[in-house]
Amino acid sequence: MSKYSIHQFVQKTKQDENAREFFELETDRLLEVNLNGLVWAKAGSMISYEGNIKFEREGMLEHGLGKFVKKAFSGEGAQLMKAHGEGKLYVADSGKKITVLDLEGESIYINGNDLLAFQDGLVWDIKLMRRVAGMMAGGLFNIRLEGEGLVAFTSHYEPLTLLVTPDKPIYTDPNATVAWSGSLEPDFVTDIQLKSLFGRGSGESVQMKFSGNGFVVVQPYEEVYQALQK
Incomplete structure (x- = not known):
């Protein structure tokens, strides 16, 4: 039905x-946070709220000097805001599909541009990909x-999870890589012969190589990341 x-x-x-x-998907692309306390969310992701909720942009030194230096170095859009109070908060990011995970003592890496929200109390840190920083937007x-x-x-369209085993490493385009299990440490490799086929988003022949035991999540879209507006 269209009307x-x-x-x-x-x-x-x-x-x-x-x-x-606490987290409810109102739609595939809209997250409802039933707030009674505090939640961290991507700055600019709030689209509506009801109740007594206060918003604060992440303080420069709120998480310590180390994280501040990393964020200043990265210059990208993982700027966070914290919402605290009681009510309903609705967040989204450019109509991208939202996935909610319940961590039970596990760890996961998420691309800084794709992190939408997380519960207060999770331990988090920024991991810089220095070897590839100069090669990508x-x-x-x-x-x-x-x-x-x-x-x-979040991901553009439906995410795909690929299993990594010791006998089957996985190669991905950095611009299409959304997340991976905390047990994996990717390497960056180049292959000039793949330049026209792999890594079109970055314009370079750079791939991420995942080896060991775990998983990696990719999206059918090459996202070009924009520098954070201060």
Whole structure:
């Protein structure tokens, strides 16, 4: 059905009043946070809220000098905001598909541009990809999260998870790589013969190589990252 009465439209698209989980997917591309306390989210991702919620941009030295220096070096868009209070918060990122993970003591790396929100209490740190920083638009960095709690990340279209085993390394385009398990440490390799086939988003023949045991998440889209506007 492509047209609705006003009543039909409201009934079809209204929020789910029964949502009670901390993170609820209202749609595949819209995350509802049932807030009673504090949550970290990507700066600029808030599209609506109700209740008594206060927002603060991440302080320059809030997480220590080390993380500040890393963020200053990266110059990219993992700027965070914190929302605290009680109410419903709705966040999204350019209509990208949202995936919610419940970490149970595990760790995961997420591309800094694709991290949408995470529960307070998770331990996190910024991982700079120095070897590839000069080869890609704006460089490349990732955030490692570990502990007990929920984390939401985004992807263009449906993500694909590839399993990595010792006998089967996985190669990916950095611009299409969304996340990977915390047990993996990627290497960066180049192959000039693949320049016209691999890494079109970066304009270079750079690939990420994952070896060991774990998984890597890719998206069917090569995302060119923009530098953070201060």
